[in-house]
Amino acid sequence: MLERYEDLDIDHFKKQGIKAVLLDLDNTLAPYYEKKINAKALSFIDSLKKAGLKVMIVSNNTQERVGGFIDSHDIDFVYYALKPLNKGYKEALRRLGVTNKEVISLGDQLLTDVLGSNLAGIYSIYVKPIIDKDSITTKFNRKIERLLFKYWVKK
């Protein structure tokens, strides 16, 4: 478990033979309401790539959401991954050309990211949701609150 994705010990996992990192998007890399990738997430992904790791965003969200989020950046992604089912993970492994033992997965939800990774035999790291942390220090405006509420209730 990590407090924040920046705390990932990249060297440690490189030494373990890890070749790729699967990243959840919503509430792991950014809150739901951030339409475009922010500088912090971008620099995290860059640091993974610089360390020689492949990176793939694996999201249950739509092509529009994930594609819009990465914007014009060169970041691979799987959308509509159907986590905790195997579909998205299988696609990610195939496209990355790695086995389930050569990747780690980061995500903020136990029932999708962590369960799904475990079912796929992938080492999973639970990252505390960004919004829970933010809510302590940040006052959301009501509009955003309503959007989030709608999302959670829908689930």
Ligand SMILES: [Mg+2]
């Ligand atoms: Mg998430």
